[in-house]
Amino acid sequence: MITSDPLTFITISPIALGLALLIIPNIAPPSMADYIRKISRSLSMSLALAIFAITTMLFLGQIGNTDWLNITQGTYVFENEPVILLESIGVRWTVGADALSFPMIWLTAMLIPISMLVEWDAKKGHIFHPLILIMEGALLGVFVVLDLFVFYVFWELTLIPMFFLILIWGGNDRRYASMKFFIYTFTASVLMLIGILVMYFNTNDPNLAGTLTGHHFDLVSMTMQSSGDGLIASNGLRHFVWILLLVGFATKMPSVPVHTWLPDAHVQAPTAGSMLLAGVMLKMGAYGFIRIAVTIFPESTIIFSSLLIILGMASLVYGAIVCMGQTNLKRMVAYSSVSHMGLIFLGIATMQPLGIAGALFMMFAHGIISPLLFAVAGAFKHHYHTLEIGSMRGIAHHSPWLAGHMMLGWMASLGLPLLAGFVAEVAVMIAFWMTFGWLVLLPALTLIITAVYYLTSMQRTIFEGGDPHVGILPESLHGEEPRDITWHENTGMLILGALTIIFGIMPFIFWDMMSEWSTDFMIETLISAMNSQGVKP
Amino acid sequence: MGENKQEWDRLLYIIPFLLVVPYLYLTNENSTDYWWLIIASPFIFFFIIAIVGQIWNKHNFWVNNLKEGGVLGLGALSLSLSTSIWMICDYLSDHGHVETGEPLSWLSFDVLTYGDDSWSIATSGFSGIGFGIYLDSLSIMLLFVATFLCFLICWFAIGYMTTDSINDNSNHRFFAEFVLFSMGMFGMVLADNFLWLFIFWEIMGLCSYLLIGFYYWKPSAAYAAKKAFLTTRVGDVFLMIGLLMLYDIYGSLDFAVVFDHPDTGVGGVAVDSAELQTALLMLFIGAVGKSAQFPLHVWLPDAMEGPTPVSALIHAATMVNAGLYLVARMVPFVDIHHHGVAGMEELGLIVAWIGGITAFMAAAIAFVQNDIKKVLAYSTMSQLAYIFTGLGATLWLFNSGKHHAGALVFGGSLFHLFNHAMAKGMLFMASGSVIHEVHHAHDHLHHHGDDDHDFDPQDMRNMGGLASKLPVTATAMMFGSMSIIGIPLIGGFWSKEVIIAKTWYAYFHGAEELIGPALLLLATAGMTGFYMSRMWFMTFAGEPKNQLVDHVHETTPWIKTPLVILSIITAIGGFGLALYGMVDWLSGEENHLSIHKATFLKQVIYELDHAFLPDDLKLRYVGWTTIFLSFIIGPVMAARIYGGALKEGEKATPVIHWLTSLSGKFGSQNVDEIANSQLADALQNRLYFDDLYEGILARTIIPFSNFTAWFDRTVIDGVIKQIESNSVLGSVQIRKVTTGSARDYILMAAVGALSIFALIWGVN
Numbered sequence A: 001m002i003t004s005d006p007l008t009f010i011t012i013s014p015i016a017l018g019l020a021l022l023i024i025p026n027i028a029p030p031s032m033a034d035y036i037r038k039i040s041r042s043l044s045m046s047l048a049l050a051i052f053a054i055t056t057m058l059f060l061g062q063i064g065n066t067d068w069l070n071i072t073q074g075t076y077v078f079e080n081e082p083v084i085l086l087e088s089i090g091v092r093w094t095v096g097a098d099a100l101s102f103p104m105i106w107l108t109a110m111l112i113p114i115s116m117l118v119e120w121d122a123k124k125g126h127i128f129h130p131l132i133l134i135m136e137g138a139l140l141g142v143f144v145v146l147d148l149f150v151f152y153v154f155w156e157l158t159l160i161p162m163f164f165l166i167l168i169w170g171g172n173d174r175r176y177a178s179m180k181f182f183i184y185t186f187t188a189s190v191l192m193l194i195g196i197l198v199m200y201f202n203t204n205d206p207n208l209a210g211t212l213t214g215h216h217f218d219l220v221s222m223t224m225q226s227s228g229d230g231l232i233a234s235n236g237l238r239h240f241v242w243i244l245l246l247v248g249f250a251t252k253m254p255s256v257p258v259h260t261w262l263p264d265a266h267v268q269a270p271t272a273g274s275m276l277l278a279g280v281m282l283k284m285g286a287y288g289f290i291r292i293a294v295t296i297f298p299e300s301t302i303i304f305s306s307l308l309i310i311l312g313m314a315s316l317v318y319g320a321i322v323c324m325g326q327t328n329l330k331r332m333v334a335y336s337s338v339s340h341m342g343l344i345f346l347g348i349a350t351m352q353p354l355g356i357a358g359a360l361f362m363m364f365a366h367g368i369i370s371p372l373l374f375a376v377a378g379a380f381k382h383h384y385h386t387l388e389i390g391s392m393r394g395i396a397h398h399s400p401w402l403a404g405h406m407m408l409g410w411m412a413s414l415g416l417p418l419l420a421g422f423v424a425e426v427a428v429m430i431a432f433w434m435t436f437g438w439l440v441l442l443p444a445l446t447l448i449i450t451a452v453y454y455l456t457s458m459q460r461t462i463f464e465g466g467d468p469h470v471g472i473l474p475e476s477l478h479g480e481e482p483r484d485i486t487w488h489e490n491t492g493m494l495i496l497g498a499l500t501i502i503f504g505i506m507p508f509i510f511w512d513m514m515s516e517w518s519t520d521f522m523i524e525t526l527i528s529a530m531n532s533q534g535v536k537p
Numbered sequence B: 001m002g003e004n005k006q007e008w009d010r011l012l013y014i015i016p017f018l019l020v021v022p023y024l025y026l027t028n029e030n031s032t033d034y035w036w037l038i039i040a041s042p043f044i045f046f047f048i049i050a051i052v053g054q055i056w057n058k059h060n061f062w063v064n065n066l067k068e069g070g071v072l073g074l075g076a077l078s079l080s081l082s083t084s085i086w087m088i089c090d091y092l093s094d095h096g097h098v099e100t101g102e103p104l105s106w107l108s109f110d111v112l113t114y115g116d117d118s119w120s121i122a123t124s125g126f127s128g129i130g131f132g133i134y135l136d137s138l139s140i141m142l143l144f145v146a147t148f149l150c151f152l153i154c155w156f157a158i159g160y161m162t163t164d165s166i167n168d169n170s171n172h173r174f175f176a177e178f179v180l181f182s183m184g185m186f187g188m189v190l191a192d193n194f195l196w197l198f199i200f201w202e203i204m205g206l207c208s209y210l211l212i213g214f215y216y217w218k219p220s221a222a223y224a225a226k227k228a229f230l231t232t233r234v235g236d237v238f239l240m241i242g243l244l245m246l247y248d249i250y251g252s253l254d255f256a257v258v259f260d261h262p263d264t265g266v267g268g269v270a271v272d273s274a275e276l277q278t279a280l281l282m283l284f285i286g287a288v289g290k291s292a293q294f295p296l297h298v299w300l301p302d303a304m305e306g307p308t309p310v311s312a313l314i315h316a317a318t319m320v321n322a323g324l325y326l327v328a329r330m331v332p333f334v335d336i337h338h339h340g341v342a343g344m345e346e347l348g349l350i351v352a353w354i355g356g357i358t359a360f361m362a363a364a365i366a367f368v369q370n371d372i373k374k375v376l377a378y379s380t381m382s383q384l385a386y387i388f389t390g391l392g393a394t395l396w397l398f399n400s401g402k403h404h405a406g407a408l409v410f411g412g413s414l415f416h417l418f419n420h421a422m423a424k425g426m427l428f429m430a431s432g433s434v435i436h437e438v439h440h441a442h443d444h445l446h447h448h449g450d451d452d453h454d455f456d457p458q459d460m461r462n463m464g465g466l467a468s469k470l471p472v473t474a475t476a477m478m479f480g481s482m483s484i485i486g487i488p489l490i491g492g493f494w495s496k497e498v499i500i501a502k503t504w505y506a507y508f509h510g511a512e513e514l515i516g517p518a519l520l521l522l523a524t525a526g527m528t529g530f531y532m533s534r535m536w537f538m539t540f541a542g543e544p545k546n547q548l549v550d551h552v553h554e555t556t557p558w559i560k561t562p563l564v565i566l567s568i569i570t571a572i573g574g575f576g577l578a579l580y581g582m583v584d585w586l587s588g589e590e591n592h593l594s595i596h597k598a599t600f601l602k603q604v605i606y607e608l609d610h611a612f613l614p615d616d617l618k619l620r621y622v623g624w625t626t627i628f629l630s631f632i633i634g635p636v637m638a639a640r641i642y643g644g645a646l647k648e649g650e651k652a653t654p655v656i657h658w659l660t661s662l663s664g665k666f667g668s669q670n671v672d673e674i675a676n677s678q679l680a681d682a683l684q685n686r687l688y689f690d691d692l693y694e695g696i697l698a699r700t701i702i703p704f705s706n707f708t709a710w711f712d713r714t715v716i717d718g719v720i721k722q723i724e725s726n727s728v729l730g731s732v733q734i735r736k737v738t739t740g741s742a743r744d745y746i747l748m749a750a751v752g753a754l755s756i757f758a759l760i761w762g763v764n
Helices: A006-027 A030-060 A102-118 A125-144 A148-157 A159-169 A174-200 A219-227 A235-252 A261-268 A271-296 A298-303 A305-324 A329-349 A353-384 A400-413 A420-459 A487-505 A508-533 B005-026 B031-055 B060-065 B067-093 B137-162 B171-190 B194-212 B219-250 B255-260 B273-290 B299-305 B308-317 B321-328 B345-366 B372-399 B403-446 B471-485 B493-508 B512-540 B547-551 B560-579 B582-586 B600-612 B617-642 B654-664 B678-684 B686-699 B701-737 B742-763
Strands: A083-086 A091-093 B104-107 B112-115 B118-121 B129-131
Touching: A006 A030, A006 A102, A006 A125, A030 A102, A030 A125, A091 A148, A102 A125, A102 A271, A102 A353, A102 A487, A102 A508, A125 A148, A125 A159, A125 A271, A148 A159, A148 A174, A148 A219, A148 A271, A159 A174, A159 A271, A174 A235, A174 A261, A174 A271, A219 A271, A235 A271, A235 A298, A261 A271, A261 A329, A271 A298, A271 A329, A271 A353, A271 A508, A298 A305, A298 A508, A305 A329, A305 A420, A305 B701, A329 A353, A329 A420, A353 A400, A353 A420, A353 A487, A353 A508, A400 A420, A400 A487, A400 B031, A420 A487, A420 B219, A487 A508, A508 B104, A508 B118, B005 B031, B005 B067, B031 B067, B031 B171, B060 B067, B067 B137, B067 B171, B129 B194, B137 B171, B137 B308, B137 B321, B137 B403, B137 B560, B137 B582, B171 B194, B171 B308, B171 B321, B194 B219, B194 B273, B194 B299, B194 B308, B194 B321, B219 B255, B219 B273, B219 B299, B273 B321, B273 B345, B299 B308, B299 B372, B308 B372, B308 B403, B321 B372, B321 B403, B345 B372, B345 B512, B345 B686, B372 B403, B372 B493, B372 B512, B403 B471, B403 B493, B403 B547, B403 B560, B403 B582, B471 B512, B471 B560, B471 B617, B471 B654, B493 B512, B493 B560, B493 B600, B493 B617, B512 B617, B512 B654, B560 B582, B560 B600, B600 B617, B617 B654, B678 B686, B686 B701
Parallel strands: none
Antiparallel strands: A083 A091, B104 B129, B112 B118
């Protein structure tokens, strides 16, 4: 199964094992239950590592021998034999990967073991690690399935483990944060669901259709239909559906003004939860937007491209300015995610292959960098028991490793060259100038603002403190000497830091396939729409 | 030398590094195939030193034998130095015709273009970003400056840093960041396109930030580091916009592509001069930030918070030249003899004006500084500004068709860059030697623990009469100052003269707007003579102003060697290279360095004749005015105020002794009245630029961001919460339909689901 249908395996196996590890101890005899609880952490980690190994082998060609540079838009690799799940309404289990989804799949498979490692000593580990495993299955499911019904199921399934992660391992305000997180994103997804349903009732492929309704949820077929006569005949309804999808995806990304769930969720979430939330869950929004809204409704995307610019620019600039006013480290990092996600909308709105490739690379690079940022913030909470910027100074003396990771992560996030984020930024900026000219001053201004808040927060944590042997330590330590981070935190951050550097120096590892795919995406989808809409430079 | 023999044994560790290049040479390898060694060696050792140093922190071998990574860093830099010398020799012997190989592909992408009423993917014209090297006399010269000075200053730093108890086992951090910086500088010089230039430019900015904040626990250092990063970041962002514009115009950022035909853009269209000029001005803003020119100059004086080797390397000799390098790279765009774009005279004028203003302003502020490093910092700003003015004149002359004069001042400006880098690197190291020994004497006198924290080893008011205690340092500093002042025949004289003369030449030949910079440069020449002499006299001449001077000795190993080497280069290098036609070689007029006249003596006479008795009578007056101001007026004024013979019985080398007693003969003048004036006050406060910028930021951005944070919490999130609480109220109403019977619920759910389906069905 691993070689014939690897994507199904990596999606189903973590959910199965995760559920088993959660359920069996409750029904098994006590001695066996204890044993399972004891090994549950290692088992989860082993499976996560195995999945990481499989995805890496998929990439390197040891399984399937894929030529990643030549996947045209609309074709997928590692497709399975579709399995009919609900015959009456036309739901099928069909998976596949392409250059849009594969970097996200690899990213998820890479982040899960690292977030497990960082929280290796979490309380109630026998529940914590299986939950993360279920999370992995749900996240991978979102990226691999090609059936919108199943897509939606996985999309909502990601909420459940995250809800429990926040509710059980969260901070003081966890109850409020988890409820807000759940209700907020769930409401937005329901709007998205309505959009998906409208699309569903306009499909017409008799081979795939459900026996009762005569329609199907197959994404590939919908895409083909939309590039033919158009999926939805009426212009107005098409735009309406596009807006519904946008609301659903923009909330997940999140974009201003529907971003306020993010800071609360992040501040309360445990470290691993924050890492996955920022690293992968936000990318689901961007992925879904490109995969569904832009691909199936290119005309609407072009007509509403000014809306994309406004949303993207608002997130980028406003998010950065709000960051400057934050006093809580984790809140600041959370808002910086809002700011960086704005670049994705901007990249798409440029209608340049370079801009779209830049947006894709931003999704990937931010997926490496933001978990590092949250790991650092989590270590702060863990060892200094506070996240207030400025309550501890001169931590370079007490926690040199933590200070080093913080420096690297902060620098990567502010777009320093030779670190992963820079490539995405510069690609989007080049495309942006070509399309919008001097409007580039706003993103450029944001680069300065980003540097201001990151540097100020470092000045007040890593630096200062007077005599290093005295320093300024937060009251929350009650006079104790803080220790440097634990070995597992350190290892996790070292791996993330190394990846940040590797993908900064050698972005072409994933960039080339993204760039090829974007060009093809433009040719197949957007160029004809641009020509028919009469778009002028 | 009486330095500890055991210390010298450490040098054995760098022998393997030095053997690499001879081995490659003997196996008939091609030097240009190994350019990557220059960058890779420091880059790899950055990681090694940082990580091993963190783990092996207090290990005896690491601390004593490897000098906390310093020796490894020196080894890595020696490999870079030897490789670049190999490349430079090949370049010079081949007269500049070297094959540099195809650039590696780094980022490839496609561009969508509009033509014939439809969009399509461009099939030609636009190219991705590659990575390779670009060699010409400019990059070769800077490569030598960078590798040579990085190596010498690393040598110096081993002595300076590892004997300082305050560093507390964290020198591996210093050396790791030091070699990373070196990588950035080498990469920037070698890079063959604007984007990689920018990438390495930013890496240097990062290292500058880290090294200024090396003493991280000092709030002033933390603040200075942040200030340096943010100020240069403002320039960098504009530089990036310039890159975007250039890419849009040419469809490529490669030097080779862009410089080939700068008047033809992508797709063969003629380049619009206004658009190109805007792009180049954007690049220039970046250069202004990096090279600390008005109005982005505020970070450089504060950057002196870093350890002195850092000031020597980054903030005097190498990184601050990056801006000059970028402006020098603009010359092909304006050179209308070689497909440049006409109609961009304003660019040269703006560059020259910025240079003129900065030169004068920095020199004026340097008058009142008492911190030895701050004097040098302002001097750096002022001298860089000279070069900017020269480059501005170059741009103007090239763009208005005066190719020959333009080439001369171009070469002269770059030559000044070379002379200044050598002299200023050495001056900072010499000041480091002074500070280090004064500090040690102070520690020795007061022992540890009970010393007063107010003592500032950098304050020249605590010094005086050090000439007999620090003979090597005093000599080095003398030559360095002479080179900066432009004392005839020494170092910087040969280049400064060209810059001033040709700026006036441009003024006489049509650039009326250049009268400002031309006059400012002339005035600054005299002011330089004053403040550099003042620094030297305050430090070395006269009677000691503090009792601890008696305890100062030149004992720290590793420190003296670089000073001696650089003293020799500064003293005779300027004249020597001028004889060999350095100016014409740098400007690209000649492709090899050699003597042009029949005999050496004839060449000497020719050069002297050219320097002191140029054919143009007006330029002769300008030249003699410069010499009079910088050689006579400035130093004599300084000697009248600060000069003085050494104490009876103090021994010094004959030249130094003569110089100090000469300075005492001008009598002493009391300057209290001037020193307490409002002008002096304003200069002390750096003309209030820092206060102004901080005031603006504190009154605008910070309240605004706090307001926005409040707005986000209360308004945007508040609306959501309002909706939520209303829906709670609503749900109380709805609760009335909750009958508690499962049958009702199922019915309601079914009706609801059916109605949604029916609705969507019906819409279609």
